[in-house]
Amino acid sequence: DGGITQSPKYLFRKEGQNVTLSCEQNLNHDAMYWYRQDPGQGLRLIYYSQIVNDFQKGDIAEGYSVSREKKESFPLTVTSAQKNPTAFYLCALKGGDTQYFGPGTRLTVL
Amino acid sequence: SQQGEEDPQALSIQEGENATMNCSYKTSINNLQWYRQNSGRGLVHLILIRSNEREKHSGRLRVTLDTSKKSSSLLITASRAADTASYFCATAKDNAGNMLTFGGGTRLMVKP
Numbered sequence: 001d002g003g004i005t006q007s008p009k010y011l012f013r014k015e016g017q018n019v020t021l022s023c024e025q026n027l028n029h030d031a032m033y034w035y036r037q038d039p040g041q042g043l044r045l046i047y048y049s050q051i052v053n054d055f056q057k058g059d060i061a062e063g064y065s066v067s068r069e070k071k072e073s074f075p076l077t078v079t080s081a082q083k084n085p086t087a088f089y090l091c092a093l094k095g096g097d098t099q100y101f102g103p104g105t106r107l108t109v110l
Numbered sequence: 111s112q113q114g115e116e117d118p119q120a121l122s123i124q125e126g127e128n129a130t131m132n133c134s135y136k137t138s139i140n141n142l143q144w145y146r147q148n149s150g151r152g153l154v155h156l157i158l159i160r161s162n163e164r165e166k167h168s169g170r171l172r173v174t175l176d177t178s179k180k181s182s183s184l185l186i187t188a189s190r191a192a193d194t195a196s197y198f199c200a201t202a203k204d205n206a207g208n209m210l211t212f213g214g215g216t217r218l219m220v221k222p
Contacts, residue, residue, distance in 0.1 A: 042212030
């Protein structure tokens with residue numbers, strides 16, 4: 001929390017629609033991350049970006065896309081190709097060896 | 111299976127008791143981190159222990175690391191109802207610490 005903002009807190013979409021989740025930070029950190037969490041599970045890395053205009057796939061990138069046009073922003077798009085998009089999505093940034101997390105967005109696809 | 115595996119999956123104790131959670135991992139690590147997550151919230155970083163450290167303290171938290179057994183433990187002493195949360199260990203697959211792998215977590219309930 002603190003300087004990491006994720007909006008909205010809850011998001012509902014119809015099946016087949018793309019949806020973009022917002023992650024903004026005002027802490028001037030370079031590295032940002034997106035994770036997915038399913039009920040009762042740990043987090044899995046979707047994408048990360050170490051610098052503007054550069055990003056890398058994580059463990060479960062299929063069906064997701066990201067952009068990093070500004071240092072402050074790292075939006076995640078959940079595309080219609082993602083078979084099970086309903087989940088809790090967490091954004092994080094890195095300070096030293098530690099990752100700091102935002103409050104999350106709970107996405108429900110109906 | 112995931113790099114980190116927590117044990118037990120769930121733990122229920124009375125306020126004032128100590129809570130111990132364990133984490134096992136598979137590959138060599140530079141460091142291991144513990145996080146707490148309250149229901150429906152983001153993760154809060156608790157403590158980081160490096161591979162050359164064996165024990166670390168922070169307030170009521172004590173973390174140990176045994177690299178020969180590839181395991182770590184988190185001890186919360188004198189637990190409080192506010193400690194009720196899920197606790198996760200995380201290790202990095204890469205040297206830069208970008209690709210964190212989390213275990214499934216231990217769900218701790220502290221009864222008042």
